[in-house]
Amino acid sequence: MVYLTRVEHFNAAHKLFNPSWTKEKNEEVFGKCANENWHGHNFELYVTLRGEPNPDTGFVFDVKRLSILINEHVIDKLDHKNLNLDVDFMKDKMCSSENLVIGIWNELKPHLPEGVQLHSLKLYETPRIFVEYFGN
C-alpha cells in the first residue's frame, strides 16, 4: 500500500461569525477572526490517495489527472473567493477550516474514478494551523 499526495493551494477571504449570536458574543468567541469586513489566508490543500501501484504504470494514480480533478471540482470554486459569500457548499455553515475540509471532501470524493481510495485531506489555513479529515 502506497499513499500518494498532491498539494494545491487557493487564496480566499472569510470570517468566523455566528449570525444567531450578538456581535459581542461573536467577538468573545472568535476574536479578531470575527471582523465584519473579512480577513483572508493562503490555504494549502493536501489530497492523499492510497492504493497499490499499477504494474503497467507504476502509479497509484496519475497525479496530473488528480490535480486536474482537484482544480476543477474544488480550487476553481474557492480560489480568490469569499468563502462565506461565494461558495455554494459552504452556504449556511460556519466557515471554519474544520467545516471547509469536510465540504471539500464531499465535493471531491464523487468525482474520483471508481476504485480510487481517498485517504485523507489536510488543509493548512496558515503555516502553523491545519486540520485533517479522513472521511469519518
Added chain:
Amino acid sequence: MKVAVYRKEHFNAAHRLNNPDWDEATNQQVFGKCNNPHFHGHNYEIIIKIVGEVDPATGYVIDLKVLGDLTKKYVLNKFDHKNLNEDTEEFKNLNPSAENIAIVIYDLLRDKIDPKFYMQIRLYETERNFVEYPV
C-alpha cells in the same frame, strides 16, 4: 563593518484589486480574479531588513525584539485580520497591491528606526509572489 539583520512577521488580511476610475470590464480584464467584489485574502509575510554597523557594546546592529515590537505596534495592529480596502486609512484611496503594501509598511516604520540604518521591506503575498522596497 556593516551587517544586515532581518525580522520576519506575518499578518492575515482580505483585499481586492480595483480601480474605481475604470469600468467593471476593464477592472476584470486587468485584475482578473483579484477583482472579486467580495474580496479574497492572503497570509502576508513581512521581512524587515536593517543594515548597519555592529555596536561593540551589545554585538547587535539593532535589537530584533525591539524591531519586532515596533512592527507589531505600527503595522500588524493595523492590518492583521483586517480588510485592507475597507478597514485601513492607508488603502482608502490606494490599491492594496503587494507593491503598495510594501511602500506603506516602509513609510509606517521608517521614522521609527534610527536614520543611520538602511531599511528595506520584503513582502510576500504568497510563497511565490513577493516584492521589495526600496530598491
